Amino acid sequence: MDISDSIAISVSALDAQRRRLNVIASNMANAQSTQSVGGGPYRRRDVVFQTTSITPKFKQAFKQAEFGPGGQDGVRVARVIEDPKPGKSIYDPQHPDADKQGYVKMPNVNVVEEMVNMMSASRAYEANVQAISTARAMWNRALEIGR
Numbered sequence: 001m002d003i004s005d006s007i008a009i010s011v012s013a014l015d016a017q018r019r020r021l022n023v024i025a026s027n028m029a030n031a032q033s034t035q036s037v038g039g040g041p042y043r044r045r046d047v048v049f050q051t052t053s054i055t056p057k058f059k060q061a062f063k064q065a066e067f068g069p070g071g072q073d074g075v076r077v078a079r080v081i082e083d084p085k086p087g088k089s090i091y092d093p094q095h096p097d098a099d100k101q102g103y104v105k106m107p108n109v110n111v112v113e114e115m116v117n118m119m120s121a122s123r124a125y126e127a128n129v130q131a132i133s134t135a136r137a138m139w140n141r142a143l144e145i146g147r
Helices: 002-027 057-067 111-145
Strands: 047-051 074-082 089-091 103-105
Touching: 002 047, 002 074, 002 111
Parallel strands: none
Antiparallel strands: 047 074, 089 103
């Protein structure tokens, strides 16, 4: 694995974490949405990551020799899923979405949990930015040695 591969791996992680942050922001923005396009309250979403190969095909033979068959070196968002947990029902007979008993079905979004997820994704994003910066610094030092 050379320095460009390590940068490519970090770039794939940056993209995956950016998409995760977008989903988290959507969850937080809809934490009080009692109506959605599909009907009913908003359903919390989460991303599912999957490993992926980002190396060019001609490098794949060497990669398999190095890491064994099926060696993966990047990450991507495989899909976005809805959380099956039910939301809370609150008593508010004045709400326009209240049922006959006066209860309103709320989204299954926990804002505190989403903040923790956002901090985790942000830290992972920062770590990958730092990895790219370190790889660039190593690359520049190698070029200086060659002079």
